[in-house]
Every structure is written in C-alpha cells, then in structure tokens.
Amino acid sequence: MSLHAIRPWRTIERRRSRQIMVGPVPVGGDAPISVQTMTNTLTTDVAATIAQVQACAEAGADIVRISTPDAESTRALREIVRESPVPIVADIHFHYRRAIEAAEAGAACLRINPGNIGSAERVREVVKAARDHGCSIRIGVNAGSLERHLLEKYAEPCPEAMVESALDHIRLLQDNDFHEFKVSAKASDVFLAAAAYQGLAEATDAPLHLGITEAGALMAGTVKSAIGMGNLLWAGIGDTIRVSLSADPVEEVRVGFEILKALGLRHRGVNIISCPSCARQGFDVIRTVETLERRLEHIKTSMSLSIIGCVVNGPGEALMTDIGFTGGGAGNGMVYVAGKQSHRMDNDSMIDHIVELVEKRAEEIEAEQAAAASGPRAAE
Ligand code: SF4
The missing domain is CATH 3.20.20.20 (Dihydropteroate synthase-like)
Known part of the structure; x- marks a missing residue:
C-alpha cells in the first residue's frame, strides 16, 4: 500500500x-x-x-x-x-x-x-x-x-x-x-x-x-x-x-x-516518517533525521522514507514507504525497499547509504513518471 x-x-x-x-x-x-x-x-x-x-x-x-x-x-x-x-x-x-x-x-x-x-x-x-x-x-x-x-x-x-x-x-x-x-x-x-x-x-x-x-x-x-x-x-x-x-x-x-x-494536497520532496525515539531506539533517531533532512533537501521528487528506532513500529511504517530503516540489531538495522525487507546495514554507514538509496529511487520514480507521460506509443 x-x-x-x-x-x-x-x-x-x-x-x-x-x-x-x-x-x-x-x-x-x-x-x-x-x-x-x-x-x-x-x-x-x-x-x-x-x-x-x-x-x-x-x-x-x-x-x-x-x-x-x-x-x-x-x-x-x-x-x-x-x-x-x-x-x-x-x-x-x-x-x-x-x-x-x-x-x-x-x-x-x-x-x-x-x-x-x-x-x-x-x-x-x-x-x-x-x-x-x-x-x-x-x-x-x-x-x-x-x-x-x-x-x-x-x-x-x-x-x-x-x-x-x-x-x-x-x-x-x-x-x-x-x-x-x-x-x-x-x-x-x-x-x-x-x-x-x-x-x-x-x-x-x-x-x-x-x-x-x-x-x-x-x-x-x-x-x-x-x-x-x-x-x-x-x-x-x-x-x-x-x-x-x-x-x-x-x-x-x-x-x-x-x-x-x-493533507495530501501537494507532494514535493521526501516525506520523512520518523518516531520520537525512546530507550528502545537502536540508533540516534533525532540526530539521524536532522542530518537526513539536510542531506535530502535537493530531492524534489515526491517519495517517502521511514526512519524508526526499533521493531515496535519500524516494520509497519516501512510497509508504507519507499525506503525504510528500522533499528534493532547490535549496531545495525534493517533496510526496507518498496515496503519489503532488503538487507541489514551498520548504523555508522546508514546515513550515506540511505541518501544513495533515496537518490536512486527518486531517479526511478522520475523515469517511471516520464514513461507514463509519454504514453504506450512512445514505448513501442
Ligand atoms: S518506534 Fe521504538 S524507538 Fe521509536 S519511539 Fe517507538 S518504541 Fe521507541
């Protein structure tokens, strides 16, 4: 969904x-x-x-x-x-x-x-x-x-x-x-x-x-x-x-x-869904989200990213986002792509990795939108 x-x-x-x-x-x-x-x-x-x-x-x-x-x-x-x-x-x-x-x-x-x-x-x-x-x-x-x-x-x-x-x-x-x-x-x-x-x-x-x-x-x-x-x-x-x-x-x-x-009336840039964090967090959610907001400012394509501290809400939110990261391992967390579990990633490297994934997904979305706009005849 x-x-x-x-x-x-x-x-x-x-x-x-x-x-x-x-x-x-x-x-x-x-x-x-x-x-x-x-x-x-x-x-x-x-x-x-x-x-x-x-x-x-x-x-x-x-x-x-x-x-x-x-x-x-x-x-x-x-x-x-x-x-x-x-x-x-x-x-x-x-x-x-x-x-x-x-x-x-x-x-x-x-x-x-x-x-x-x-x-x-x-x-x-x-x-x-x-x-x-x-x-x-x-x-x-x-x-x-x-x-x-x-x-x-x-x-x-x-x-x-x-x-x-x-x-x-x-x-x-x-x-x-x-x-x-x-x-x-x-x-x-x-x-x-x-x-x-x-x-x-x-x-x-x-x-x-x-x-x-x-x-x-x-x-x-x-x-x-x-x-x-x-x-x-x-x-x-x-x-x-x-x-x-x-x-x-x-x-x-x-x-x-x-x-x-x-309100779903305009879509622009990365919509970051993040938890407030608590003692269960597997990584520093607040610092990570602040950094990602800055690092992803250049993305204009409408897409969603969930950054959730632990498995209490992480997998559920990741189901509904383009890219997701959920903390919970020993110094690492689970990366989700298109709502599905994809691979684990060290907390230390996850910001650069998430930025790369978001940039790649943004390019894919733009290509999909361009193909849809040009219609089936253009694809022949
Ligand atoms: S998702 Fe986990 S870390 Fe985040 S606030 Fe909820 S319980 Fe705490």
Missing part, C-alpha cells in the same frame, strides 16, 4: 472556485494549491531581493510577493521581475500610481484594495493597467485594517465585517468588468480568520488566498498556521496559501508545503 493511495477517508473535496492566472501559475479551479511567500529585503536592494526570491523559488515557492511602497521600489521591480524564476506580486497599499507602475514593471499580480485608493477614476486606471499588462489582482482584507464605517457598523473586527469589506472591493472590480481577482481575509486570530474565509467561500466563487496573518515566530506561527489554514484546507477551502512567520521567507515556504503535504 502506498502512503498516497486514494481512500475515501483521505480525500478532500475542494470548493469549486473560478480559476485566474498569476503569470503562468493558475490559481483556483482544479489547479494545485500554490505556495506563496513574501520577501523581507529592501526592494530597492535589487541584488538582495533577487537572491531571496531565488532561494524561495528553490524551496518550492510558486509565487513571491514584494512590497512596493514608493516609486524607487516599483523601478527596482522591473529588474527583479526579469530575474525572477517565479511570478511576482506587487504589494501596494493606498497609492494607485504604485499599482500602475508595478503593472508596467511586469508584476504578475497586484495586491491592492480598490476601495482604498480614493476614487472611481483611480480604480478605472488601475484596472486598465492590470488589463493592459496581464496582471491579476488580489483583494487583501485584513482584520487589523478594516474600513472605519464597517468598524462603526459592527463595533469590532468580525467575520461579517470582513466579508462585507471583501464584497465591497469585489464590486468595484466587477463594476469595471474585471474578474481576474482572488481574495484574502486574514486575521491573526484563527477563529476569526476561519469564519471569515468560510463566509467568503459561500459569498463568492473567486479563488481564495489563505493566510493567518502575523502568526508569530517559527514554531508558534507554524502551529497557528497549521491549525487555521489546515482546518480550512481540510474543508476544501483555499486555492493558494501564504504562511506568515517572523522568520526567513524560505521557512514560510517549507511550512506551507508541509501543511499541504500533511
């Missing part, structure tokens, strides 16, 4: 949303749920920003957002877009000229709330720039910056206020016959964010960009994001995600993928 075998209890039925494009990346409909992050370099420091975008793309980011608070930043954006391996979203607040400049500079998407830019004429100009340059738009509602009239109406940030805010912004785009937009409704409170997204999912067919904003540092933010976004994704809601951490953006990408991988 493969870990990825389809079972009714493992299947998530996704909400049907409209599909839009962020550059070449489809968002919504049946497109894979994309993973986004945001740079934290100065946008005017072009070299540093390009390096960060490339690191994020290498970690798997499908889309990267960049702040463009001033004209110098939108000027810098042009070169960043040219060098970027992934589509760039320009993050704009309030100033409609920045949106037009970002569209002209090659941004694939503008994060801007049309209700915040001052006049119907300015909305028209931004929509025209987006249309002329093939940009989509993200409406980004945030519980921390709701419009004054909504706070007066609802007395506090609440799901109804967030949905109403989003629908007001949506209407402005629709009035201009612009439909290439996605929507987010972020809050740092997981209950508020989840309820707002559930409301939005019913109120619009626009693709939804999920996020638990200002989630905190790496560990606390990861837990919060996994709970908030995991719950929505499990219910089929969400077309693209951004994990917001006070940490390196590369970590946001890794956490985003881990959330999607845990």
